[in-house]
Amino acid sequence: MADVEPTTGAASDPLWDDWEAPPRRPSSPVLHLDGFDGPMDMLLDLAERQRIDFGRMSILDLAEQFVAAMARLADRVTLEQRADWLVVATRLVLLRSRLLFPDSPEAAATAEQDAAAELRRLKDMVAMRAAGAWLQQRPQLGLDVFVRRPPTVPREGGYVALMEACLVVLRGTEGRPEEAPLYRPAIPDLWRVVDALVRIQLLLVEHPAGGDLAAFLPPVAEEATDRPLRARAAVASTFLAGLELAREGTLTLAQQVPFKTLQLAMAWTVASSASGTTHQTL
Template structure:
């Protein structure tokens, strides 16, 4: 029995020593690279040396909403007394931590105090019927409106944001220049290519058709030939519509030249009546006419049927 008790005591001592060894291996801090397992006995920490970081609120409404949600309270049935007490504790804590309180927190504290007082004071039935509104209604309305805006802001913050969730990739293309190799072409190949190009150019060349020049002298002979053997010829028969405007002009000039040379005469029986042409000599040889025309000193008049100019 004595040996058993001694062995049990030794095992307990070994386990305690190993347990202390494990605790010694986990320091709570490092100072200049040296592990610190316990604080010095003469260590003094001033009261203002440590700062407590509280959750930041964006205003009194944010603080009230936090207090309501933390306790899972119904926002439409807020226990004003409980919330006011918690709100004032937080305000006093901020004062104790030397935080600068904004005027909004003090205004909200006064508003909560007023609502609490109005709910605690007894009211007559007549006053209840006249007022008929819960003193917390305005506070609840402001809390609901702030909650909607806060939720909308959180939803917007969840959207992908440039330089936070989305990053644009940019890369500059390296500048390089590639030298074009000059083609190694034989002179014979150049000549064959030139020959082929010239052949294709001939295929696209269009044929130009030029009109025949109309001579006034020849037209004068044609007019006299039409009058040969006929006493009166209608003036309109001397013109050929198929020749177009240029043919009409040449025929008209030919008639004027014949009238000027006293070879024909124009006859009209009444104003605006048809005009007839009559040769002064009934039998007139073409050779005689040409001989007479050649004796004229005036140069021959020709009209280019292509451009309508006299020559």
């Protein structure tokens, strides 16, 4: 029996060759793009849900592979199914075009700003690479150049050197090299917190009912050139001393109106005043 010539049909396709019966028709053409290998309908689903970086894929490769698949399967797939494939391919091209061209003036302005920022980043990267290359070409310590360290002289001593050192110590400062003077800042002669503590306690012993904060301030000479500074230091030190004594429970601080006169009094006189007993104030 003579061999029967095969029927002339579409171009050779490994998917359909070497089969006695054709396999199941594909539901969608298979694409091989940068970052994706699979059916075209799956690519559309992933792109619409933003589950894949569709912007990195070449629209030219997508179109060429789709046209080749349509030509290869033209006589094996129904017209209705090929029409569905064409709709899917059209939607893919539309999505890809939206990534290339903004759909509103606001999006265009944002894209322009992003592009300018990306250009600035690229310029900075080029500058940093140039600086790194320049530094790399500089002579490096330990590789291209070396430092000559001074030789270390071992310390040698003996009995005579020990006696000389002892003689210097016994003589005291005489014979020793002059030491660098120490920096000792001049402390101004101002009213201190320690002085304010003593003054407040002495005045409260004589006048337990206390008085205004100004009554516990020390006298400041009228002819003093730094009288404003001394007055401010006296007020600050007396106020801090009053807070410290109030914390210890020795006296009480009272102020009837905010930012007005501050009253200082012995702690036990407050309870006496509440019971009706009066005391002399400053």
